[in-house]
Each structure stands twice: as C-alpha cells, then as structure tokens.
Amino acid sequence: MGVVAADGVLDYETALADYEPVMGLETHVELNTATKMFCGCPTGFGAEPNSQVCPVCLALPGALPVVNAEAIASTIKIGLALNCSIASWCRFARKNYFYPDMPKNYQISQYDEPLCSDGYLDVEVETPDGETTVVRVGIERVHMEEDTGKTTHIGETGRIHGADYSTVDYNRAGVPLIEIVTKPIENTDALAPAVARAYVRELREVVRSLGVSDARMEEGSMRCDVNLSLMPRGATEWGTRSETKNVNSMRSVERAVRYEIQRHGAVLSAGASVVQETRHFQEGSGSTVSGRSKEEAQDYRYFPDPDLVPVAPPADWVAQLGAALPELPAARRRRIQRDWDLSDEELRDLMNAGAIEVVAATVEAGAPSDEARKWWLNELSRRATETNVALDALPITAAQVARIVALVAEGTLTNKLARQVVDGVLAGEGDPDTVVETRGLRVMNDDSALGDAVDAAIAANPDAADKVRGGKVAAAGALVGAVMKATKGQADANRARELILERLSG
Structure with missing residues (x-):
C-alpha cells in the first residue's frame, strides 16, 4: 500500500x-x-x-x-x-x-x-x-x-x-x-x-x-x-x-x-x-x-x-460535404514536415507552441519557413506568454509577420529594429510599414551620416581605436557598439565595422 x-x-x-x-x-x-x-x-x-x-x-x-x-x-x-x-x-x-x-x-x-x-x-x-x-x-x-x-x-x-x-x-x-x-x-x-x-x-x-x-x-x-x-x-x-x-x-x-x-x-x-x-x-x-x-x-x-x-440527411449531401473537407491536421503536418524539411523534434516544438497554423500562414504570405518559425516560436511566443494569450490571438497577423521578415531581408530593418516594429504592431500603431515610418526605424544606409557616427565613436573611444590601429581587430566591436548606441540601432552594423576598419587601417 x-x-x-x-x-x-x-x-x-x-x-x-x-x-x-x-x-x-x-x-x-x-x-x-x-x-x-x-x-x-x-x-x-x-x-x-x-x-x-x-x-x-x-x-x-x-x-x-x-x-x-x-x-x-x-x-x-x-x-x-x-x-x-x-x-x-x-x-x-x-x-x-x-x-x-x-x-x-x-x-x-x-x-x-x-x-x-x-x-x-x-x-x-x-x-x-x-x-x-x-x-x-x-x-x-x-x-x-x-x-x-x-x-x-x-x-x-x-x-x-x-x-x-x-x-x-x-x-x-x-x-x-x-x-x-x-x-x-x-x-x-x-x-x-x-x-x-x-x-x-x-x-x-x-x-x-x-x-x-x-x-x-x-x-x-x-x-x-x-x-x-x-x-x-x-x-x-x-x-x-x-x-x-x-x-x-x-x-x-x-x-x-x-x-x-x-x-x-x-x-x-x-x-x-x-x-x-x-x-x-x-x-x-x-x-x-x-x-x-x-x-x-x-x-x-x-x-x-x-x-x-x-x-434525415440525404446520402448525396453527406457525400458532397465529405468531398469538400479540407486537408486535415495530421495530413497537413506530414506535408509541412516534408516541405519544410523539419525533424520530428522541430515539428513537436511547433505543435507544443500551437504555432503550426500561424507559421504556415506566414509562409503562405511569402516568408521563408525558417524565418517564420523563428519569429513565432521566439519573439512572438514570448509576447503571448507575457500577456497570457494564445499565440494566434496576438494582435498581429501572419501577413504582418511576413512583411517584417521581408523588411529585414531587404535591409530596411535589423533584427533589433524589427522587434521594435513588432512592438508597434502589437500596440495597434498600424501595419509594419506604417510603424517603420512613424517611429523612424529604417536602417541608416547613408554612408555620409554613418561615417559621421563612426568618426564620433572613434573620437569618443581613443583606447579602442588605438588597439584597432595596433592590429587588434576584435577591439572594433566596442566601436561598433558605440555607433549602434548613437544611432539607436539604426546603423548597419556590418557597414559600420567596414568604415571603422577603413579609417583605422594605417
């Protein structure tokens, strides 16, 4: 007992x-x-x-x-x-x-x-x-x-x-x-x-x-x-x-x-x-x-x-209803796993998060499957947990997530800026493009303006600049961080690094 x-x-x-x-x-x-x-x-x-x-x-x-x-x-x-x-x-x-x-x-x-x-x-x-x-x-x-x-x-x-x-x-x-x-x-x-x-x-x-x-x-x-x-x-x-x-x-x-x-x-x-x-x-x-x-x-x-x-439902009516049934979830999962090349564990993660349908809708809206999964399983899943709502009940659509993915892919946004766009959409500020414009979140692509930020970062961090001049390229990370901070995350970090190395290379 x-x-x-x-x-x-x-x-x-x-x-x-x-x-x-x-x-x-x-x-x-x-x-x-x-x-x-x-x-x-x-x-x-x-x-x-x-x-x-x-x-x-x-x-x-x-x-x-x-x-x-x-x-x-x-x-x-x-x-x-x-x-x-x-x-x-x-x-x-x-x-x-x-x-x-x-x-x-x-x-x-x-x-x-x-x-x-x-x-x-x-x-x-x-x-x-x-x-x-x-x-x-x-x-x-x-x-x-x-x-x-x-x-x-x-x-x-x-x-x-x-x-x-x-x-x-x-x-x-x-x-x-x-x-x-x-x-x-x-x-x-x-x-x-x-x-x-x-x-x-x-x-x-x-x-x-x-x-x-x-x-x-x-x-x-x-x-x-x-x-x-x-x-x-x-x-x-x-x-x-x-x-x-x-x-x-x-x-x-x-x-x-x-x-x-x-x-x-x-x-x-x-x-x-x-x-x-x-x-x-x-x-x-x-x-x-x-x-x-x-x-x-x-x-x-x-x-x-x-x-x-x-x-007394007529047999032919029942047959018509049966013929019009959509793809059922089990068959849909098998197809998605094959099409997206998912492991059993990755598929289970999607199922446990209740994310299969929203991710699928995001892919149908044009996003690559890996990017759609990343946004829904990470950033958006966290927001759903914080607000205690179902993932598919968040006030953001699959099409809007796909648009955010596209803006990152085309270089308009960094991942950090994209998270701010998500904030704006969830707050009811409009679609992603509207949030980008009203919040001024577009990546800085102007080399002139970016060059000014780089020069300011070098001037404000002479020790790091001297280390880069001396061959310690890793020290450029501190200068890139200063540029990103000064531009509120709108600088292209890779381009900022290139400009820093150009200016300090001899």
Whole structure:
C-alpha cells in the first residue's frame, strides 16, 4: 500500500503500480454559425447580457424551435473528419433536470439516436524516452444539442454557496453545441494524462481546420469533461468513475487526469469506495473538488422532442460535404514536415507552441519557413506568454509577420529594429510599414551620416581605436557598439565595422 500525502492523494507511480486507469472524454464544441440552434438569434461572443434573445430561446409560451441546417452540416463535417458513420435518420430528445440557466428547464439534445457514431481519432503522444507513439481514441458519438446560458454568482466565493446574489445571461442559451464522446480509453497507463491532452489538442485542430468553430477553450467555445476510473491490475471490471466538468485548457485536462488517478488511488488503497459524482477542477492547485452526485441516463427522463421533426440527411449531401473537407491536421503536418524539411523534434516544438497554423500562414504570405518559425516560436511566443494569450490571438497577423521578415531581408530593418516594429504592431500603431515610418526605424544606409557616427565613436573611444590601429581587430566591436548606441540601432552594423576598419587601417 502506497503512502497517502497530506492532500489526500497517492503517489502517481504507486497508484499506477496497483491500478489501471480507464478514462473517457466528453468534449463540447460551440459552433460558429451565425444564428442559434433552434432560432434566428445571433451568436456573437461578448454582446451585452440578454441582448441576443427571442421568444424561442427564452421559451415563451407558443414559441416553436426550428433546426439550424448549417449546424447539421457542421456536425456532419465533424463526424466525417472523425471517421464516424453518419445516420440516415435521427431525432432530438428532451433532457430534463433543473437548469437555472436554461429557460425551458430542459435541454434539447440527442440521446439514443445521435447524428454521428462509431469513429476514431489517432493522436501522437511523446513517451518518456522521447519517442512518439500513436494512440487510437475511439469515438462513441457526435451529437447535437444546445448550450445553456451563463450564471454568475456574485460574492466572495464566486460559487452559488455563499453568493450574495446571482445573475443570468441568456445570450448563450440555444447556441449550437456539439458533444463529442469517446469510447473508454484503456491501456494507456502512465501516458493517460498525456493521451488526454494530445486528444483534446488534436480534436481542437480538427475542428478549427473544418472552420466550424474557433474552439477557444479560454472563451468557453470548447470545453472538456474528464471521466476517470481505476481498476486493480488484473481485474476485468471497471471501477466507479468520477466526472470532472468543464475543464477549459489542454494543460488542465492533463492535470485533471493525473490528479484523479492519484485521488482514486488513495481512496481505493485505503479500502474505501470511490463515489460516482461530478467534480470541479481547481486551476490554482491542480486538484478537483466534489460537485454533486452523478445522474444516470434514466434520471434525465429523455423522450423525443415533439416539436421537432427527425433529421434525415440525404446520402448525396453527406457525400458532397465529405468531398469538400479540407486537408486535415495530421495530413497537413506530414506535408509541412516534408516541405519544410523539419525533424520530428522541430515539428513537436511547433505543435507544443500551437504555432503550426500561424507559421504556415506566414509562409503562405511569402516568408521563408525558417524565418517564420523563428519569429513565432521566439519573439512572438514570448509576447503571448507575457500577456497570457494564445499565440494566434496576438494582435498581429501572419501577413504582418511576413512583411517584417521581408523588411529585414531587404535591409530596411535589423533584427533589433524589427522587434521594435513588432512592438508597434502589437500596440495597434498600424501595419509594419506604417510603424517603420512613424517611429523612424529604417536602417541608416547613408554612408555620409554613418561615417559621421563612426568618426564620433572613434573620437569618443581613443583606447579602442588605438588597439584597432595596433592590429587588434576584435577591439572594433566596442566601436561598433558605440555607433549602434548613437544611432539607436539604426546603423548597419556590418557597414559600420567596414568604415571603422577603413579609417583605422594605417
């Protein structure tokens, strides 16, 4: 029996020595359709509370829902990209329980007749020895439903317990929501947290490549529920599962799986039973806390929605949607690796930084691949980390980065000046050329002006000048530095060095 830590968890390696994890992931993706799932209200993010509502999504008496055809098409695209079978006939059901943020007090969803089923998604996972292994994650179903509104609890805790009062914004109520449910994921052992993270990352890339959602976890347009159980080594019956709800980042998905393995291990090693319940992930500590007991399907009292006709997508329409699918992320990565001559490690760096798409777009805008990678993985990745935003959410476009690369290549900017141009673009001062002009950042190409700066540097640094005259060419570096300082980095350092050596060579 392993030692249980003070925080109530078992050492990770000890838990895995005694128990085998089984997990399932339920991922919710908000579609980017212009209107809601069952009405014509707009779906834009960030509008004034309760400004995007109507009698249908407010469930006023007599209002009837109508299915959004574009949402059905988007769901079929997701199903096809995940290698699912597409149903020739399916229907919506009502899922009943107390929803304070759903005016109908039930959710229109799909129960036993999903639109897409029985698919898979292959994900690449790095093993502890640095190798890459491919794990096939089975997809149980992809079904359509509607999102709930947003409840905000006002008070010190931010939770309903202890709140002074609560507000409800129904703008999100009725937004098309796709739930993607995996089959039980077994035999991953110590890689289980990494597999969970890799799956969510790959799923996000698939969804984005289809253009059906921005899948921004930080904004809630993609979120994941983590189901996990442990069973003793050698057993054949799965253990009791917990469900950690609404985890909103890939890193947090990984941490939630790891923590639940340790927590379940501690409970089981103490001879107790795991409680089937929903739990909430705590970003600060990486732990989970108990929410409520988990309902079974029968507790929701599903029944077919009498206000909606069944959905029967024609086979030829499904075939047309399939034929129009874009290049999917895995195939795109293989092509990019070949075209850019990347090692596996370099490709992993791009993936881990979430930079493949922005780098690819920068290359398409005209930048060499190595320069595009350098700017996004170094300078811009640092800015994203400092401001705590996703790399592709920085206020600079791939075309603007490509233009900065071009300005350096043509000699208009040095790398140092180019970083100042990045500052200006990120600050909203305009495109790169505008920033160059307004900030006066162009490289000094006038030999006359540069010669004056060189002469001033020589006069101000006689010791360094004497060393250069005496044959110590390395001492020219101090003089070049003085020129660069005097010209605020706008001098061409190589040309400045040439002029210094010319003036001091005899």
